[in-house]
Amino acid sequence: MGIPLRRSPSAGHGADPVLVVEDLHKSFGKAASRKDVLRGLSLTIPAGSILALLGANGAGKTTLVNILSTLMLPSTGSASVDGHDVVRDARTVRELISLTGQFAAVDAELTGRENLIYFARLRGLTSTAARSRADELLAQFRLTEAARQLVASYSGGMRRRLDIAASLIVTPRLLFLDEPTTGLDPLSRRELWEMVEELRDAGVAILLTTQYLDEAERLADTIVLLRGGRSVLEGSPVQIRTQFGTQVCRLELDSPAEAARARTDVLPAALGIAPGSFTIEGLGASFPAARGADDLTAALDALREAGITVNSAQLSAPSLDDIFLELAFENADTATPGTADAP
Ligand SMILES: Nc1ncnc2c1ncn2[C@@H]1O[C@H](COP(=O)(O)OP(=O)(O)OP(=O)(O)O)[C@@H](O)[C@H]1O
Numbered sequence: 493m494g495i496p497l498r499r500s501p502s503a504g505h506g507a508d509p510v511l512v513v514e515d516l517h518k519s520f521g522k523a524a525s526r527k528d529v530l531r532g533l534s535l536t537i538p539a540g541s542i543l544a545l546l547g548a549n550g551a552g553k554t555t556l557v558n559i560l561s562t563l564m565l566p567s568t569g570s571a572s573v574d575g576h577d578v579v580r581d582a583r584t585v586r587e588l589i590s591l592t593g594q595f596a597a598v599d600a601e602l603t604g605r606e607n608l609i610y611f612a613r614l615r616g617l618t619s620t621a622a623r624s625r626a627d628e629l630l631a632q633f634r635l636t637e638a639a640r641q642l643v644a645s646y647s648g649g650m651r652r653r654l655d656i657a658a659s660l661i662v663t664p665r666l667l668f669l670d671e672p673t674t675g676l677d678p679l680s681r682r683e684l685w686e687m688v689e690e691l692r693d694a695g696v697a698i699l700l701t702t703q704y705l706d707e708a709e710r711l712a713d714t715i716v717l718l719r720g721g722r723s724v725l726e727g728s729p730v731q732i733r734t735q736f737g738t739q740v741c742r743l744e745l746d747s748p749a750e751a752a753r754a755r756t757d758v759l760p761a762a763l764g765i766a767p768g769s770f771t772i773e774g775l776g777a778s779f780p781a782a783r784g785a786d787d788l789t790a791a792l793d794a795l796r797e798a799g800i801t802v803n804s805a806q807l808s809a810p811s812l813d814d815i816f817l818e819l820a821f822e823n824a825d826t827a828t829p830g831t832a833d834a835p
């Protein structure tokens with residue numbers, strides 16, 4: 493999907509942060525019914541960088557997006573876009589940002605084209621410019637054929653694409669995408685990812701919320717996992733995996749008997765791992781390889797010496813899914829209590 497964009501001179505890492513969030517708090521309700529949704533969140537996004545915000549349902553992702561996009565006031569703390577405070581300079585901030593919300597903002601009673609023209613006029617484009625921008629976006633989002641149909645007749649994915657197109661009338665400094673690919677088919681998802689990457693390459697700072705780890709892993713420079721109103725995990729996908737996950741080594745041997753012998757007689761001694769850490773399934777033997785490739789090589793050497801044939805060997809990275817399942821939910825062992833210490 494080609495998006496004609498100006499390349500921002502400040503694109504890339506190490507650039508000044510576009511978004512700065514400092515110690516942000518947000519509570520809803522009062523006294524006994526008070527709910528602390530954000531409890532001291534800080535983060536930054538430089539130009540040309542994507543931050544993926546992950547968290548279980550109700551973790552506060554949309555609340556954060558609403559505050560940063562000036563739709564909601566924070567309780568305390570601050571946030572700024574290019575140095576403009578989201579509360580005091582809300583009007584300026586609105587000119588610098590675009591938002592694709594979790595729920596569609598387009599009007600079902602208008603056609604796709606009418607919607608885009610409407611949003612373009614809101615952005616201050618002349619009527620001629622608005623029509624030509626609408627047509628460009630319709631083409632980019634594969635909606636030209638449906639341009640003159642009422643949005644009420646669109647499929648969920650078409651509506652989603654139109655919604656995202658509407659937020660890209662002008663290229664923002666900071667783009668919010670709240671669960672942008674929920675409900676998209678695999679092709680549309682991939683197209684959206686490519687579009688997001690193009691925007692990033694053009695210097696746009698992007699805050700993306702998602703439930704999909706493959707999406708975060710593919711797109712994000714930084715992942716932030718929100719739980720109990722705070723960031724409980726932050727880093728690049730690679731950092732998170734190396735910090736939290738142990739790789740798994742899988743070997744396939746010639747017979748179940750050899751697999752059993754590998755477990756009892758050969759590998760525990762060679763690797764210094766307890767026999768109980770090995771999983772034997774048919775011809776396969778797998779074990780946690782804390783030292784990665786070194787463990788794999790040591791295992792292969794020991795098995796060769798013991799005369800056990802190895803038919804295949806594989807070292808796989810831990811999945812982010814495993815890490816997040818462990819950390820994203822309130823009842824996880826290391827949980828920071830969500831609202832437990834609220835007054
Ligand atoms: N206006 C509001 N008044 C009261 N409570 C609210 C309001 N908006 C959000 N909340 C509460 O704040 C919490 C966080 O909601 P939020 O929509 O930010 O979660 P989320 O991380 O976006 O979840 P999801 O993945 O389901 O979209 C929820 O418990 C929600 O009920």
Ligand SMILES: [Mg+2]
Pocket residue numbers: 553554555594670
């Ligand atoms: Mg949400």
